[in-house]
Amino acid sequence: MSPILPYGTQWIDDDDIAAVVDVLRNGHLTQGPKIVEFESAIASYVGAKYCLAFGNATEALHAAVKVLDLPEGSNGVTSPNTFVASANCLAYNGFVPKFADIDPKTFNVTASSIQRAIDDRTAVLIPVHFAGQACDMEAIGALARERHLPVIEDAAHAIGSTYSDGSKVGCCRNSAMTIFSFHPVKTMTTGEGGAITTNDPDLYRRLQLARSHGITKDPKALSKNPGPWYYEQQELGYNFRITDMQCALGLSQLSKLDRFRARRKEIIARYNREFAGMAFVVPPYETPGLDSCFHLYVLQVDFAGLGKDRATVMKELSEHGVGTQVLYIPVHTQPWYRKTYGYGLGDCPVAEAYYEKALSIPLFAKMTDSDVDKVVRAVKLVLA
Numbered sequence: 001m002s003p004i005l006p007y008g009t010q011w012i013d014d015d016d017i018a019a020v021v022d023v024l025r026n027g028h029l030t031q032g033p034k035i036v037e038f039e040s041a042i043a044s045y046v047g048a049k050y051c052l053a054f055g056n057a058t059e060a061l062h063a064a065v066k067v068l069d070l071p072e073g074s075n076g077v078t079s080p081n082t083f084v085a086s087a088n089c090l091a092y093n094g095f096v097p098k099f100a101d102i103d104p105k106t107f108n109v110t111a112s113s114i115q116r117a118i119d120d121r122t123a124v125l126i127p128v129h130f131a132g133q134a135c136d137m138e139a140i141g142a143l144a145r146e147r148h149l150p151v152i153e154d155a156a157h158a159i160g161s162t163y164s165d166g167s168k169v170g171c172c173r174n175s176a177m178t179i180f181s182f183h184p185v186k187t188m189t190t191g192e193g194g195a196i197t198t199n200d201p202d203l204y205r206r207l208q209l210a211r212s213h214g215i216t217k218d219p220k221a222l223s224k225n226p227g228p229w230y231y232e233q234q235e236l237g238y239n240f241r242i243t244d245m246q247c248a249l250g251l252s253q254l255s256k257l258d259r260f261r262a263r264r265k266e267i268i269a270r271y272n273r274e275f276a277g278m279a280f281v282v283p284p285y286e287t288p289g290l291d292s293c294f295h296l297y298v299l300q301v302d303f304a305g306l307g308k309d310r311a312t313v314m315k316e317l318s319e320h321g322v323g324t325q326v327l328y329i330p331v332h333t334q335p336w337y338r339k340t341y342g343y344g345l346g347d348c349p350v351a352e353a354y355y356e357k358a359l360s361i362p363l364f365a366k367m368t369d370s371d372v373d374k375v376v377r378a379v380k381l382v383l384a
């Protein structure tokens with residue numbers, strides 16, 4: 001039997017491997033030039049002034065919230081339809097995560113759902129570009145400016161996507177910072193890895209401190225300078241660093257991102273055509289005017305109508321070699337969120353209804369045409 005296709009995975013070629021080996025043979029392993037090179041390549045790809053790479057996107061989110069220096073007792077508003085890291089970054093910093101419900105078509109938070117979730121203590125907004133499709137950042141940015149709230153975009157899914165004006169996700173026109181993830185299931189990978197883009201020089205400087213113990217050696221920033229050994233810890237920071245091996249891989253992957261994007265689009269077009277007429281399956285909605293690089297392909301399945309529960313469907317699809325996943329269990333319904341904040345079912349009914357029907361099928365650039373055929377056949381058989 002052929003191996004089961006995962007819902008997402010990396011594409012590593014010989015040139016990616018060679019790039020990593022070259023650093024191992026000749027380079028700095030960490031805190032070297034590949035990191036800076038990767039950061040400037042990401043910044044220029046998305047059209048932002050600055051980029052800082054991190055060990056993963058969870059650390060990047062943690063640092064992004066930290067450097068905003070929000071008042072004690074604040075809360076932040078994010079999406080329930082996301083990986084837990086989008087909300088945990090608030091809790092790490094001692095703030096309360098709150099959740100704005102999602103739009104039933106895009107599965108993204110909207111300016112109006114965020115407005116309903118905001119209160120006097122709200123100090124930051126963290127919209128998530130679910131599946132790679134950008135939130136309406138014009139509207140969210142306008143709301144944030146009116147309320148004087150900084151915005152951190154969680155674009156872990158969305159490298160290579162655009163906003164409605166054609167600019168790239170991560171250019172930070174309507175936000176203070178944007179976060180990317182380079183985990184292997186995401187569109188491009190560094191193994192583990194993440195990045196923050198920003199146009200604000202002060203945030204950039206503070207993020208550098210947060211990433212490396214709060215320590216600086218910059219002569220202009222030191223309170224005194226007795227000699228070449230001298231450094232100062234000026235804040236309480238962390239070790240959130242990525243390595244040069246990872247950034248060499250990231251540079252090599254970034255050079256192929258537009259190819260990955262094109263292949264994902266081909267696969268999605270085929271899926272959309274094939275699944276359009278199915279009785280119990282709704283293919284994902286694409287917002288007109290956006291050029292999205294989808295990270296996930298999420299079907300909404302009417303399991304009740306079909307007469308099979310989700311666990312049965314997942315088992316049957318895996319027997320046909322097709323792996324699936326459910327993304328996401330609404331964060332506010334997780335046991336830790338229930339016990340810590342008293343959240344529960346009913347708080348975000350649209351996200352909860354979405355979750356009941358969600359099923360992600362394989363989508364990754366390395367899929368061959370025969371892999372795609374296999375998925376199409378299995379979906380048509382099992383979900384009809």
Ligand SMILES: *Cc1c(COP(=O)(O)O)cnc(C)c1O
Nearest residue numbers: 056057058082083085156181183
């Ligand atoms: C993957 C992911 C993260 C965390 O990324 P890591 O690099 O694994 O830490 C954060 N937010 C979202 C929406 C994600 O999908």
